[in-house]
Amino acid sequence: VMFLQMMVPHQGQGVRLVRMARGRPVRPEVATLAAAIETTQLSEIQIMAARLRAWKRPQNAPAHGHAAHGGIPETTDVELKALARAPAGRFEHEFLNLLIAHQDDAVQLARMETSGGQDPWTRRLAVNVDRSRSAQITRMLALLGPTPTSTGSA
Numbered sequence: 001v002m003f004l005q006m007m008v009p010h011q012g013q014g015v016r017l018v019r020m021a022r023g024r025p026v027r028p029e030v031a032t033l034a035a036a037i038e039t040t041q042l043s044e045i046q047i048m049a050a051r052l053r054a055w056k057r058p059q060n061a062p063a064h065g066h067a068a069h070g071g072i073p074e075t076t077d078v079e080l081k082a083l084a085r086a087p088a089g090r091f092e093h094e095f096l097n098l099l100i101a102h103q104d105d106a107v108q109l110a111r112m113e114t115s116g117g118q119d120p121w122t123r124r125l126a127v128n129v130d131r132s133r134s135a136q137i138t139r140m141l142a143l144l145g146p147t148p149t150s151t152g153s154a
Contacts, residue, residue: 003113003122004048005061006073007129010109011041011048013075014102017095020083026092030143037099037136044129051121073105096140103133103140 014037021034049059079098086094106129113126 001052001055001057002061003109003117003126004052005057005059006109007106008045008048008052008059010073010102010106011045014041014099014106015045016080017075017083017099017102020080021095024091024095025088026095027143030092030096033136033139033143034095034099037103040132044125048125073109075102075105093144096144100137100140103136106133107137 018034018038018041021031026034052059075098083091083094083098110126110130110133114123114130117123117126
């Protein structure tokens with residue numbers, strides 16, 4: 001229950017984030033990736049919400065309901081507003097960096113579930129989330145390009 005209640009709002013934030021790429025100056029492969037992430041996360045939200053309903057549990061935990069578990073990682077409204085104000089020439093770079101951080105939060109939540117979760121169905125979902133988001137992160141890092149290397153190495 002905890003994993004699903006943390007992931008539903010997290011996925012919703014992810015949908016808000018990827019929708020920001022619509023109509024913005026991003027390469028076609030970035031737009032395609034954003035659209036694919038949106039489709040995946042909307043589907044997962046429906047699946048997780050249905051599971052919570054079947055268990056007769058609320059879709060969202062009460063405020064601070066998961067504080068003992070480290071709280072729900074989130075992409076803040078401040079971060080989303082800053083991204084919305086990013087100049088056209090910086091938007092894609094800032095978008096990818098923020099989305100990488102967001103998807104890494106999902107990976108961390110999924111790994112918490114796979115290491116200690118009790119429900120087999122939920123653990124399988126967490127494994128899928130981990131694999132999916134990790135692959136997305138790898139793809140986004142490639143889209144950002146090579147990282148600078150140190151000079152002077154022998």
